[in-house]
Amino acid sequence: MTPKRKQRLILVLFVVFGAAIAVALTVYALSQNINLFFSPQQIANGEAPVGTRIRAGGMVVDGSVKRDPNSLKIEFAITDYLQTVIVNYEGILPDLFREGQGIVAQGEMDQNGVFQAVEVLAKHDEKYMPPEVQDALDKTGYDQEGNKQ
Amino acid sequence: MIPELGQYSLILAMIMAAFLAVIPMVGASKGSLFLMSFAKPLAKSLFLFMLISIFCLAYAFATDDFSVKYVAGNSNSALPVYYKLSAVWGGHEGSLLLWVFILSGWIFAVAIKSDGLPTDIMARVLAVLGMVGVGFISFTLITSSPFERLLVNTPLEGADLNPLLQDIGLIIHPPLLYMGYVGFSVAFAFAIAALLSGKLDVAWSRWTRPWTNLAWAFLTIGITLGSWWAYYELGWGGWWFWDPVENASFMPWLMGTALVHSLAVTEKRGLFKSWTLLLAIFTFSLSLLGTFLVRSGVLTSVHSFAADPERGLFILVLLAITVGGSLLLYAIKAYDVKSESNFELLSRETLILINNVVLVIICSMVLIGTLYPLIIDALGGGKMSVGPPYFNLLFVPFSLLLAFFMGIGILLRWKKSSPRKLLKQLLPSFFLAIAVGISAAYLFNQELAFKATLALVLAFWVVFSLILDAFSKVSNKADKLVGLSKLSPSYWAMQIAHLGVVVTMVGVALVATYSEERDIRMVPGDIVTLAEYSFEFQGAEKISGPNYSADMGTIEVLKNNQFFATMHPEKRFYPARGSMMTEADINAGLFADVFVALGEPLADGAWAVRLQYKPFMRWVWFGGVLMMFAGMLTVFDRRYKIRKSALPVTA
Numbered sequence: 001m002t003p004k005r006k007q008r009l010i011l012v013l014f015v016v017f018g019a020a021i022a023v024a025l026t027v028y029a030l031s032q033n034i035n036l037f038f039s040p041q042q043i044a045n046g047e048a049p050v051g052t053r054i055r056a057g058g059m060v061v062d063g064s065v066k067r068d069p070n071s072l073k074i075e076f077a078i079t080d081y082l083q084t085v086i087v088n089y090e091g092i093l094p095d096l097f098r099e100g101q102g103i104v105a106q107g108e109m110d111q112n113g114v115f116q117a118v119e120v121l122a123k124h125d126e127k128y129m130p131p132e133v134q135d136a137l138d139k140t141g142y143d144q145e146g147n148k149q
Numbered sequence: 150m151i152p153e154l155g156q157y158s159l160i161l162a163m164i165m166a167a168f169l170a171v172i173p174m175v176g177a178s179k180g181s182l183f184l185m186s187f188a189k190p191l192a193k194s195l196f197l198f199m200l201i202s203i204f205c206l207a208y209a210f211a212t213d214d215f216s217v218k219y220v221a222g223n224s225n226s227a228l229p230v231y232y233k234l235s236a237v238w239g240g241h242e243g244s245l246l247l248w249v250f251i252l253s254g255w256i257f258a259v260a261i262k263s264d265g266l267p268t269d270i271m272a273r274v275l276a277v278l279g280m281v282g283v284g285f286i287s288f289t290l291i292t293s294s295p296f297e298r299l300l301v302n303t304p305l306e307g308a309d310l311n312p313l314l315q316d317i318g319l320i321i322h323p324p325l326l327y328m329g330y331v332g333f334s335v336a337f338a339f340a341i342a343a344l345l346s347g348k349l350d351v352a353w354s355r356w357t358r359p360w361t362n363l364a365w366a367f368l369t370i371g372i373t374l375g376s377w378w379a380y381y382e383l384g385w386g387g388w389w390f391w392d393p394v395e396n397a398s399f400m401p402w403l404m405g406t407a408l409v410h411s412l413a414v415t416e417k418r419g420l421f422k423s424w425t426l427l428l429a430i431f432t433f434s435l436s437l438l439g440t441f442l443v444r445s446g447v448l449t450s451v452h453s454f455a456a457d458p459e460r461g462l463f464i465l466v467l468l469a470i471t472v473g474g475s476l477l478l479y480a481i482k483a484y485d486v487k488s489e490s491n492f493e494l495l496s497r498e499t500l501i502l503i504n505n506v507v508l509v510i511i512c513s514m515v516l517i518g519t520l521y522p523l524i525i526d527a528l529g530g531g532k533m534s535v536g537p538p539y540f541n542l543l544f545v546p547f548s549l550l551l552a553f554f555m556g557i558g559i560l561l562r563w564k565k566s567s568p569r570k571l572l573k574q575l576l577p578s579f580f581l582a583i584a585v586g587i588s589a590a591y592l593f594n595q596e597l598a599f600k601a602t603l604a605l606v607l608a609f610w611v612v613f614s615l616i617l618d619a620f621s622k623v624s625n626k627a628d629k630l631v632g633l634s635k636l637s638p639s640y641w642a643m644q645i646a647h648l649g650v651v652v653t654m655v656g657v658a659l660v661a662t663y664s665e666e667r668d669i670r671m672v673p674g675d676i677v678t679l680a681e682y683s684f685e686f687q688g689a690e691k692i693s694g695p696n697y698s699a700d701m702g703t704i705e706v707l708k709n710n711q712f713f714a715t716m717h718p719e720k721r722f723y724p725a726r727g728s729m730m731t732e733a734d735i736n737a738g739l740f741a742d743v744f745v746a747l748g749e750p751l752a753d754g755a756w757a758v759r760l761q762y763k764p765f766m767r768w769v770w771f772g773g774v775l776m777m778f779a780g781m782l783t784v785f786d787r788r789y790k791i792r793k794s795a796l797p798v799t800a
Contacts, residue, residue, distance in 0.1 A: 007494045015506055022510040025543055026517055033539035034521075037532035055534060072670050072748070072757050091668045092385075092748035092757050095729040106536075132532045 035106060039136035043109065044083035050109045056085060056117075057104035057133040059144065065099060078103065078115075080133075081142035089117040102133040102144065152217050155205025156296040159246075162198035162253065163286040165191050169256075169279030173272035177345075185272035189260045192275050195282060196257035203250045206295055207237050216303045219243060219295040225309035225725050227696040235320040236310045241444060241460075242295035244323055248440070249285050251327045255335055256282065259360070266356060273342035274335075281334050284467045292460045309725035312697070318378030322371060326398060329368025330436040333405060335360040337433035337475070340426045344478050347485035349426070354416035357429075359784045361412055362642075365405045366780025372398050373773030381735055386666070386744045386761045388769060391540040396519040397439035403512040404432040407505045409780075414501050418563055419489035421498075423479075424505070426486065430479060434472045435512075441468055442519070493565035500558030507551050514543045545600065552607040552654060555647060556582075556614040560621075574621075578613035585609045593764075594663055604658030608651045615644055642782040649775030656768025665762045668748065672755040680762040682743060683707045689720075689747065689756060697721045699732070702747050702756060706736070713743070718758075720747045733759075742766040 037055045038048040048054055058078035065076040073090045076099075087105055097103060097120060107117035121130070129144065142148055169191040176184025206219075210233045215221040223240045224233055238244040256278045263271045289295075313319075339357040343349040375398065380388040389395065408428040415425045441464040492498040518535045526532055560566075560574055586606030590597055622640070623632030665679050673688035689702040699721040706713045719732040733746035741764045748757025783789075 004491070010494060011499065011502065014503070018506055018510060022514065022543075022547075025546075026514050029539045029542040030518070030521065030535065033536045033542070035534045035536055037534070053536070055532075067751065069752055070670065072668055092746075092759055095731055135532065 037104075037132045039132075039139070040078060040080045040083040040085045041136070041140065043085050043113075043115070048109050050111060053106065053108060055104055055106050055132070056087070056115050057102065057130055058085070058136060059102050059133070059146070060097070060099050062099045078105075079146075080136045080140045081146045082140045085113075085115050087115045087117050089120060093120055100145075102129045102137075104130045104132055151205050151208050152214065152296045152298065155202045155209070156294065158198045158202040158205065159286065159290060159294070159296070162195050162202060162249075163283065163290060165195040165198060166279050166282035166286055169195060170276055170283050171279075172276075173279075174276035177269045177272040177276070180269075182268065185268050188272045188275040189263075191279070192256045192260035195279070196253040199250045199253035203237065203246055206243060206246060207234055209296075210234060210236055213307070215305070215307050216298055216300060217295070218297045218299045221299060221304050221307045223307070223310050225307040225696065227725070228307075228310060228315070229695060231320065232310055232315050236314070238323050239310050239314045239319065242289070242293040242297075244327075245285070245289045245293050245444065246295050247324060248327050248331060249282065249289055251324065252278070252282055252285065252331045252334060255332055259335060259338075267352075269346060270339075270342050270348075270353070270356075273345055274338045277338035277341045278334060281338075281471075284470070288460075288463050288467065292463055306725075309696070309723065312721065312723045312726065312728055312730040313382060316378065316382050318374060318382055322374040322378055325367055325374060326371030329364050329366075329371045329405075330398070330401065330439060332360070332364025332367055333401060333429075333433045333436050335364065336408065336429045340429035341475060341478065343486065344426060344475075344482040347482060349415075349422050349486045351416060351419065354412055354425075355789060358409075358412050358416055359786075359789045361405070361409055361429075362780045362783045365402075365409050366777045368398065368402050368405060369773055369780060370777040372402060373770045373777070376773075377770050380766075381733055385731070385746065385759065386733065386763065388660075388766070391518075391537045393519050394443050396515050396540075397442045400512050400515055400519075401432050401435040401439060403508050403515070404428060404435050407508040407512075408432050410501045410504050414498055418492065418498060420492065421502075422486045422488050423483040426483060427479060428505075430472075430475045434468070434475075435516075437464070437468045437471055441465060490564075492563070495561065495566050495568055495571070497558060497561040497563050497566075500554055500561055503554050504551065504558065507547055507554070511544060511547050511551075514547075515540065518543075548654070549600075549603060549607060552604075552611055552650070555650070556607070556610040559611070559614040559618050559643075559647065574617055575614075578610065578617060582606050582610035582613055593659070596663075598662045601658045601662040604654055608655050611647060611651050615647060619644065637786055637788075639783045639786040639788075642779040642786075644779075645782065646776050646779035649772040649779060651772070652768050652775060653770075653772025656765045656770075656772060659765040660763050660769060663764050667760045669758055669760070670751055670755050671758045672753060677760060679760055680741075681709050682713065682762060683710075684745065684758075684760050686756070686758060688754065689750070692719075694721070696725065697723045697730075700747065700750065702745075702758070704734075704745050704758075706743060706745075716743070716745050718745045718747045720749070737767060739767060740765060 035053050035055050037057065040056070040058045042048060043056060056078065058080045061077040061079050061084060065074065067074050071090070072092065073088070074093065075086060075088050077084045077086050089105070104121045105115065105117040106119040106121065107115055110116050137144065169188065172191070173185050173188035176182070176187070209217045209220050210224050211230065213224065213226045219240060219242050223236045223243070228236070238247040256275065259278065260275060336357055339353065339360070343353055375395070376388045379390070380386060408425065411421050411425045411428050414421045441461065444460060444464060518539050521535055522533050557575065560571060583606050586609045587597070587602060590602040590605045619633060622636060623629050626632030667677060667679060669677055671677065671686035673686055676683055676685045683706070685705045687703040687705060689700045692699050692701045699719045701717050701719045704716045704718070706716060714736045716734040716736060718734040721730040721732055723730060731746050733744055736743040741762060744761035744763060746759045748759060750756055
């Protein structure tokens with residue numbers, strides 16, 4: 001092998017090696033960090049795994065928001081008008097969070113079937129509807145106000 | 150009347166773009182100087198009509214013409230006039246118009262600055278830019294014209310600009326970001342022109358480099374401003390979310406950074422030619438992909454204003470034509486473009502190649518993480534999202550690797566370097582960097598978190614290399630300072646840009662590791678301590694602004710028991726849209742930011758309050774500013790001043 005070819009070989013090996021590590025890391029990281037979305041109906045059917053990071057979303061049920069008077073703990077319910085899931089959260093809610101609004105939360109299901117949220121996702125626009133929630137509502141056949149289509 | 154004038158101008162601009170795409174291109178392939186001579190006047194008139202068009206829209210906003218649907222949806226008569234004008238790009242339609250206007254601006258700049266360029270190259274470059282123009286102007290006209298009227302039920306009052314966008318950040322962030330995005334179309338057009346003519350020489354790279362650097366500089370500052378804006382305006386102190394829209398601007402930046410480096414090799418050494426062309430194509434394709442992701446509504450993102458499948462499809466087709474067409478051309482013609490020389494393993498070329506490989510790897514990972522949920526959803530696999538841990542897990546090690554190689558690459562010479570000389574320079578700086586980096590990390594925080602310490606060590610490693618290199622440049626000069634001042638602007642740009650990377654890296658590492666944050670319920674009189682700061686909540690009062698009312702909190706901050714600041718975070722209510730907005734109060738410092746924001750009112754005069762201590766926050770953006778400055782500086786290098794005479798060819 002000429003020195004020039006040897007150099008080329010080293011370079012090519014470096015690139016292939018780097019790319020292989022990158023692919024392996026990507027696959028690993030991706031498999032660890034995918035958050036599947038579940039609608040209230042899927043959660044009620046027991047499809048959502050317990051203790052795994054997932055997303056859940058639906059319309060915030062009117063009158064369901066309860067605050068703890070001495071901390072930032074808050075409890076509310078989300079619904080797709082077929083099933084309802086209780087969500088617990090501690091912290092500050094986004095500005096556009098209100099009853100009757102479609103929201104998506106990130107967190108885990110606990111043993112009692114309560115969704116322990118670590119993040120409630122904020123949106124820019126009060127007319128905005130998270131596509132996941134819209135999709136879940138389309139499947140149940142209700143519109144955003146809860147009227148049967 | 151004025152909005153119709155805007156619409157007509159847009160149509161005329163479309164016609165100009167169509168002529169520009171065809172006539173000079175035909176001229177270049179037939180060798181007809183007459184046809185090619187149409188390129189410049191067409192480019193200039195395209196710009197003129199776009200200027201009229203965007204001016205008409207601005208006029209409609211300034212005069213509160215709510216019969217224009219877009220104005221009615223994004224403005225309000227109570228809005229201050231500067232927000233009325235920036236509302237031009239506050240929604241989908243107007244920001245597309247801005248996109249096209251900026252494209253026409255770049256076309257105009259190329260047309261008036263191309264005197265030294267061979268006529269056929271100039272004709273082809275402008276024609277390719279004309280094609281891009283046709284694509285996007287027709288997109289604006291067909292799917293999203295901002296001049297559409299509401300003549301029947303003309304509203305008396307506008308729906309107001311989204312309060313989040315009523316901010317200095319929105320006035321400047323989108324135009325700068327678009328300057329970057331769209332600016333890469335120039336590099337793309339040069340690449341296509343080179344492929345069509347089969348000529349890629351030193352003159353070509355000298356032509357392409359300043360344009361690419363300039364676009365890169367704009368994109369850098371656009372992303373930096375976006376991060377800064379998200380930090381204070383989204384209200385919660387986050388500055389990078391790995392949100393798909395952020396990724397959409399970050400991917401062209403990564404690819405563009407690779408392109409800027411590869412172009413340097415192509416210019417100085419006549420190497421990596423076909424690779425440079427490919428990077429130029431990819432960079433612009435990623436810019437288009439970014440536009441598609443943001444504008445099609447396929448994303449769950451803070452930026453998705455409105456979902457419209459028709460628009461998404463249109464950009465997807467544009468994207469497919471651009472990527473497919475240019476890659477096909479590349480496959481057929483890239484073979485004609487040959488590299489001219491060789492290099493040894495230990496040379497600057499090799500290290501730039503490593504830089505390129507790592508950047509492309511990072512970019513691919515971001516691309517996979519961004520597109521994966523979309524692809525799975527399109528295939529019917531259900532809704533999902535890829536969280537920030539994915540991106541951090543991959544991005545952090547690879548960018549640290551990049552910093553390590555950066556420290557070596559800066560010191561290497563073109564073609565070949567002596568390993569012994571290199572070791573002699575690098576070994577002391579290696580050990581010194583470890584010692585200084587660890588001590589600095591220890592002085593800052595006794596914890597010595599691994600990643601933050603490693604980042605500091607690598608930061609010093611790069612800084613030492615920069616210093617060593619500057620001194621080796623003047624080692625044979627009698628007066629070192631005079632020697633340093635005589636180094637070329639592009640050399641200083643190299644120094645400043647890499648220093649910028651280091652500054653950002655230090656900022657990111659420290660703020661990500663040592664930030665402290667509390668969300669807490671506070672009644673007036675409560676005191677909370679965070680790092681060396683203590684915060685006393687003194688209650689909230691009602692105030693009113695021009696188009697909003699607000700609760701304004703008062704928080705007195707002590708640092709090490711000395712008075713530090715009185716801070717006034719606000720919770721605003723905008724009645725026009727019925728929306729709430731958090732206005733955080735931030736005390737910015739060179740070494741730390743103190744951040745307070747009001748959550749929501751609770752019973753008994755209590756408020757939910759967010760308190761944050763963010764060390765070295767400013768460094769993240771200051772590094773971006775340095776990089777932008779460096780990118781702009783290269784444009785002023787003497788060797789890019791193209792004269793009519795033949796260019797001297799130097800290695």
